[in-house]
Amino acid sequence: MDKCKGCMECVRLCPSDIMHIDPRLGKAFNIEPSMCWECFTCVKGCPEAAVDVRGYADFAPFGHHVTQQRAADRIAWRIESRGGSVREFVFPIRTTPWDSIASPATAPPPTTEAAHGELLSFEPDYLAVEALPTIPSKRAAPTS
Amino acid sequence: MDADVLIVGGGMAGCGAAFEARYWGRDLRIVVAEKAAIERSGAVAQGLSAINCYMGMRWGENQPEDFVRYVRNDLMGLSREDLVYDVARHVDSTVHLFEEWGLPIFKDPASGKYVREGRWQVMIHGESYKPIVAEAARKAATEVVEHVVVTHLLPDERDPHRVAGAVGVDVRDGSYVVFRAKAVIVSAAGASHIFRPRSAGEGYGRTWYPPWASGSAYGLLIPFGAEMIQMENRLVVTRFKDGYGPVGAWFLLLKAVATNVHGDEFEKSRLPELRQRVGAYADAKPMPTCLRNHLMLQELRAGNGPILIHTERVLDTPEKEALGWEDFLNMTVGQAVTWAAQGIDPRTTPSELILSEPYVMGSHAVCAGAWASGPNDIAPPEYRWGYNRMTTSPGLFGAGDAIGGSAHKFSSGSFTEGRLAAKAAVAFVRDHQDRPAVADERRVAELREVLFRPLETYQHAQSRITAGGVNPDYLQPMSGLQRLEKTMDEYAGGTSTDYTTNDWMLGKALDNVVALREDLSRLGAADLHELQRCWELTHRVWTAEAVVRHTRFRTETRWPGYYYRADFPAVDDTNWRCFTSSVYDRTTDRWTLSTRPYVPIL
Ligand SMILES: Cc1cc2nc3c(=O)[nH]c(=O)nc-3n(C[C@H](O)[C@H](O)[C@H](O)COP(=O)(O)OP(=O)(O)OC[C@H]3O[C@@H](n4cnc5c(N)ncnc54)[C@H](O)[C@@H]3O)c2cc1C
Ligand code: SF4
Ligand code: SF4
Numbered sequence: 029m030d031k032c033k034g035c036m037e038c039v040r041l042c043p044s045d046i047m048h049i050d051p052r053l054g055k056a057f058n059i060e061p062s063m064c065w066e067c068f069t070c071v072k073g074c075p076e077a078a079v080d081v082r083g084y085a086d087f088a089p090f091g092h093h094v095t096q097q098r099a100a101d102r103i104a105w106r107i108e109s110r111g112g113s114v115r116e117f118v119f120p121i122r123t124t125p126w127d128s129i130a131s132p133a134t135a136p137p138p139t140t141e142a143a144h145g146e147l148l149s150f151e152p153d154y155l156a157v158e159a160l161p162t163i164p165s166k167r168a169a170p171t172s
Numbered sequence: 173m174d175a176d177v178l179i180v181g182g183g184m185a186g187c188g189a190a191f192e193a194r195y196w197g198r199d200l201r202i203v204v205a206e207k208a209a210i211e212r213s214g215a216v217a218q219g220l221s222a223i224n225c226y227m228g229m230r231w232g233e234n235q236p237e238d239f240v241r242y243v244r245n246d247l248m249g250l251s252r253e254d255l256v257y258d259v260a261r262h263v264d265s266t267v268h269l270f271e272e273w274g275l276p277i278f279k280d281p282a283s284g285k286y287v288r289e290g291r292w293q294v295m296i297h298g299e300s301y302k303p304i305v306a307e308a309a310r311k312a313a314t315e316v317v318e319h320v321v322v323t324h325l326l327p328d329e330r331d332p333h334r335v336a337g338a339v340g341v342d343v344r345d346g347s348y349v350v351f352r353a354k355a356v357i358v359s360a361a362g363a364s365h366i367f368r369p370r371s372a373g374e375g376y377g378r379t380w381y382p383p384w385a386s387g388s389a390y391g392l393l394i395p396f397g398a399e400m401i402q403m404e405n406r407l408v409v410t411r412f413k414d415g416y417g418p419v420g421a422w423f424l425l426l427k428a429v430a431t432n433v434h435g436d437e438f439e440k441s442r443l444p445e446l447r448q449r450v451g452a453y454a455d456a457k458p459m460p461t462c463l464r465n466h467l468m469l470q471e472l473r474a475g476n477g478p479i480l481i482h483t484e485r486v487l488d489t490p491e492k493e494a495l496g497w498e499d500f501l502n503m504t505v506g507q508a509v510t511w512a513a514q515g516i517d518p519r520t521t522p523s524e525l526i527l528s529e530p531y532v533m534g535s536h537a538v539c540a541g542a543w544a545s546g547p548n549d550i551a552p553p554e555y556r557w558g559y560n561r562m563t564t565s566p567g568l569f570g571a572g573d574a575i576g577g578s579a580h581k582f583s584s585g586s587f588t589e590g591r592l593a594a595k596a597a598v599a600f601v602r603d604h605q606d607r608p609a610v611a612d613e614r615r616v617a618e619l620r621e622v623l624f625r626p627l628e629t630y631q632h633a634q635s636r637i638t639a640g641g642v643n644p645d646y647l648q649p650m651s652g653l654q655r656l657e658k659t660m661d662e663y664a665g666g667t668s669t670d671y672t673t674n675d676w677m678l679g680k681a682l683d684n685v686v687a688l689r690e691d692l693s694r695l696g697a698a699d700l701h702e703l704q705r706c707w708e709l710t711h712r713v714w715t716a717e718a719v720v721r722h723t724r725f726r727t728e729t730r731w732p733g734y735y736y737r738a739d740f741p742a743v744d745d746t747n748w749r750c751f752t753s754s755v756y757d758r759t760t761d762r763w764t765l766s767t768r769p770y771v772p773i774l
Binding site for chain 2: 048063092110127133
């Protein structure tokens with residue numbers, strides 16, 4: 029926590045609303061550990077690598093350390109176990125640049141007819157089969 | 173704030189809804205209201221290591237019909253097959269979009285096909301699954317309003333059953349946020365912490381479903397008057413003990429086996445006994461999720477525990493070891509932390525499995541949620557009254573955990589259901605242009621009082637104590653939560669009774685939950701964070717009350733392994749192959765329970 033600059037990024041990201049800034053120190057802390065999922069969102073989101081996590085006190089003995097470094101296309105993990113063994117893994121996280129997804133509004137506008145049919149956007153192309161499967165109800169009510 | 177389509181909850185379903193609403197509603201105001209930040213909100217906050225719903229129609233792997241049959245078996249004969257079919261026939265296009273957006277999916281280099289974890293699942297490097305999906309939603313939405321906890325839906329001024337928006341509180345600046353909308357899609361997820369968790373103290377938040385799954389989907393829909401089904405169909409999952417690491421990749425891909433403490437693969441030897449209990453359902457392939465739980469529980473009751481998963485027999489290459497760790501690091505880091513802390517090397521030591529506390533949700537191997545209209549071309553007349561995924565309230569749609577009867581959606585299917593709901597919601601807005609919904613302003617004013625009351629209660633009552641949190645005049649949200657969990661655990665089929673309950677116990681649970689609902693008017697909140705907790709608790713209490721009422725109404729044990737009615741231990745297909753349904757009426761404060769028919773579509 030010494031490295032914390034009080035930038036609020038973990039406060040913004042924590043899905044449980046439990047990372048807050050201590051007004052006296054200007055640094056972030058977990059206000060409600062009993063509502064923490066150990067999701068590591070705060071750890072991954074911190075630009076200063078300031079957040080340190082240890083396992084829940086009710087079943088996790090001391091002596092372990094799980095840390096990560098996340099880049100644009102991969103994440104590297106380092107797992108230090110009680111007893112001293114260390115494992116390191118690197119996994120891909122994304123195959124395209126961040127911020128490269130286009131709004132669906134950039135696609136040609138749909139027809140009124142399409143709006144009343146069963147196809148969703150980009151179908152049937154993105155289904156990669158010729159047509160959307162259907163099984164007409166054996167007991168279908170007359171359409172009004 | 174005005175919206176044409178308001179999406180409550182920017183999780184998997186909500187992001188799908190935002191994307192699709194923009195495609196069909198180019199000129200519309202599409203607003204997402206989210207209590208956290210959508211990059212990392214909801215059940216997929218950490219990421220996932222598999223997409224659990226994918227047909228692979230392009231490779232002829234599965235057809236939607238196959239999926240319907242699978243879900244029918246897994247739910248012991250009960251699902252809304254029109255909704256299940258609808259998700260299945262569209263879900264491949266969703267997964268193909270995810271891949272195009274940059275989600276790394278494992279591929280077989282020789283065939284180019286996705287690598288299967290099991291028949292329906294594909295493997296992903298999914299640490300950034302949610303940020304990727306959220307990026308698409310952000311590009312699509314007119315506005316994403318974050319850190320706003322939505323507390324209530326708003327009725328139309330002339331038709332109290334029609335929805336006209338929602339209200340909530342901005343938990344950063346404490347402002348009252350009013351969304352006036354022509355259609356609303358509720359995608360605010362199911363619930364953990366309805367039943368007391370196994371973990372205690374600091375680890376109290378280590379439930380399998382995240383602690384922020386506050387049952388808001390149900391807590392918003394029920395008091396508004398939307399009809400609910402299958403609320404008794406709670407989920408119990410088999411997971412690695414303490415860290416709650418998922419077992420899917422271990423069983424399906426790595427082919428690990430589970431044994432009792434003596435090394436016996438007990439499932440086979442217990443089959444005859446299971447047939448006696450549930451008949452032909454025992455021989456369904458694959459065995460229904462609840463029945464596998466049931467067999468484990470029988471072993472544990474017989475003193476043959478713990479159940480061990482033999483990771484040490486399958487991690488014979490460095491690639492498999494990395495895959496095993498990645499599975500957890502991508503979606504349950506806490507399990508990796510647990511292994512590290514307890515010094516467990518999965519290559520040499522088996523791990524214990526445990527049955528979780530129950531959760532209430534609609535997107536997994538269970539299907540609690542709203543009774544919704546089905547797709548036009550498939551749904552039988554009993555299941556169709558308007559727009560796809562519209563609840564019984566006009567203009568009010570649902571997706572993901574919010575929609576009942578449509579099990580096994582998981583992440584990809586929830587996103588897909590959000591797309592389906594959004595397309596229909598856009599059509600609803602267009603079809604009702606001559607008479608758009610208008611919010612009831614008296615209700616807007618009334619809810620402002622209600623919403624902030626816990627802050628006032630706290631302020632007024634503070635003078636009665638010198639220090640600490642015990643006050644004769646108010647209930648702290650955490651105390652209320654523990655009261656709810658204790659009752660549900662002890663009386664409504666939690667872990668402390670091995671998921672067993674009966675009519676008397678359910679009656680007691682109901683009395684206790686109703687008393688708690690009354691006491692919610694005395695909640696006290698010291699700050700905005702606690703105010704958020706007060707409303708999350710309120711949504712959980714509504715959810716719990718529905719669970720208890722539905723469980724009491726269904727006088728059979730349809731899903732052994734999820735819960736047991738000790739007074740009605742058998743599966744009763746003659747009387748109960750139907751959905752339980754409830755409607756709450758706000759004007760009279762009464763619930764009406766009834767049944768809805770099961771109609772097979774195949
Ligand atoms: C540990 C774990 C592992 C899983 N593994 C897999 C897997 O491998 N593959 C797979 O496909 N699926 C998996 N799932 C299931 C999948 O994550 C869910 O089925 C899916 O996320 C449900 O979608 P949803 O949109 O209904 O809910 P969520 O994605 O949880 O979204 C709900 C959203 O609503 C917001 N919200 C809640 N209440 C309010 C409120 N009052 N006001 C405003 N916003 C609110 C939440 O913050 C959240 O953003 C897993 C789930 C868990 C927990
Ligand atoms: S690990 Fe805990 S504190 Fe950090 S973001 Fe997740 S829930 Fe919040
Ligand atoms: S812990 Fe990191 S993310 Fe959080 S406020 Fe400090 S520097 Fe910012």
